[in-house]
Amino acid sequence: MSEPHPIRSVDFSVKSGTRSINFALLCAAMxxxxxxxxxxxxxxxxxxxxxxxxxxxxxxxxxxxxxxxxxxxxxxxxxxxxxxxxxxxxxxxxxxxxxxxxxxxxxxxxxxxxxxxxxxxxxxxxxxxxxxxxxxxxxxxxxxxxxxxxxxxxxxxxxxxxxxxxxxxxxxxxKQAPSDLGIAFDLMQTIDGFPAIDVRIGTEAPMRVSLCTGKSAALGLSKTAFLELSNNAQLRGFDRLSLELVARRRDSIPGVVSQLQIGRFSHRDILAWTASDNTLGLGYLSRYKCTFDFPKQKLYLKPGAAFHGVDRFDRSGLYITKSSGRFTVSHVYPISPAAEAGLIEYDVIKAIDGKSC
CATH class of the missing domain: 2.40.70.10 (Acid Proteases)
Known part of the structure; x- marks a missing residue:
């Protein structure tokens, strides 16, 4: 990462016609x-x-x-x-x-x-x-x-x-699984040894995704899967996507999948990002009490308070982290209202629409 520029404190006013900012937290895939x-x-x-x-x-x-x-x-x-x-x-x-x-x-x-x-x-x-x-x-x-x-x-x-x-x-x-853990699913592995499960997105065939408690995003999709779902109308994107656009961008591109289903559990309009592989992160897993029985290779899901939560598709293009009580810009999507407003990395957000953060 390049050296940070001198920190600026900014008041970011949300433009008319754009959606309010959803402070989605992202974690690097490693x-x-x-x-x-x-x-x-x-x-x-x-x-x-x-x-x-x-x-x-x-x-x-x-x-x-x-x-x-x-x-x-x-x-x-x-x-x-x-x-x-x-x-x-x-x-x-x-x-x-x-x-x-x-x-x-x-x-x-x-x-x-x-x-x-x-x-x-x-x-x-x-x-x-x-x-x-x-x-x-x-x-x-x-x-x-x-x-x-x-x-x-x-x-x-x-x-x-x-x-x-x-x-x-x-x-x-x-050491042994307690009772009443919820619905059991077979816990599989990716080729790299990560825990995984099969999910269905929209009307597509089942897709194997890894399960990562170190990632904040709800759903990460490989560029290939992201494009296939977009072309099959199972995913809508931030803007009109093309193979060339997705292939040449190194930062994540957001989208929303129409439906994500695991067994009897189904959710609509789940926020997704391009990633190195297909992964379910905390944005999805936190809808449940999740129990990994690694010795017996089982995953148990029990709906929690956030089960019916709604993912909001943030169109600001602004990614923010909160540390030591202040909100700092960690990334600005190049083609976005945030970029047009002149925000850059390491800016500190003091207020939004006149309301203190």
């Missing part, structure tokens, strides 16, 4: 593709009872309080990472070098990362099973403004039943 390491069998004892942690409500990033190497940190619970990660700022907490990992970002770039012996990690007072951990700069992925110090990935979660209760604001880990 996938640890593989790691080379002589991993031993984890020596940490599994928690004997359930682990209960507080997380944000209403579908914000599930960040838990943890003790890492005796230090209190904040960790993102991310089903979109195959191996847990620690920010490079806390390198001193990790052990000896064990190998390397490859990170693939949303632009398709590959970066080699260090894999080191993991420090002891405790969540809810209980030690988690982990041998190795990746060191990475997690700040480059903090597009929502929520700061955290690392991630709990699938290498830990795979041993447990992991429950995300976005209404109660709780994250739980069990």
């Amino acid at each position: 996938a640890l593709v593989y790691f080379s390491s002589a991993c031993s069998t984890c020596g940490a004892a599994y928690p004997t009872g359930e682990v209960v942690c507080e997380i944000a409500r209403d579908g914000d990033l599930p960040i838990v309080a943890a003790e890492v190497g005796g230090k209190k940190l904040r960790l993102l619970v991310d089903t979109g990472l195959t191996i847990s990660a620690l920010d490079v700022r806390h390198r001193n907490l990790a052990g000896e070098l064990q190998g390397t990992a490859e990170l693939q970002d949303t632009d398709g770039r590959h970066v080699d990362l260090e894999v080191r012996a993991a420090p002891e990690i405790r969540v809810g007072g209980r030690r988690l099973p982990i041998d190795v951990i990746v060191l990475m700069d997690v700040r480059q992925f903090e597009f929502t403004g929520e700061a955290y110090d690392g991630c709990i990935g699938l290498d830990i979660l795979k041993h447990f039943v992991a429950e995300f209760d976005f209404d109660a604001g709780q994250f739980r880990l069990f």
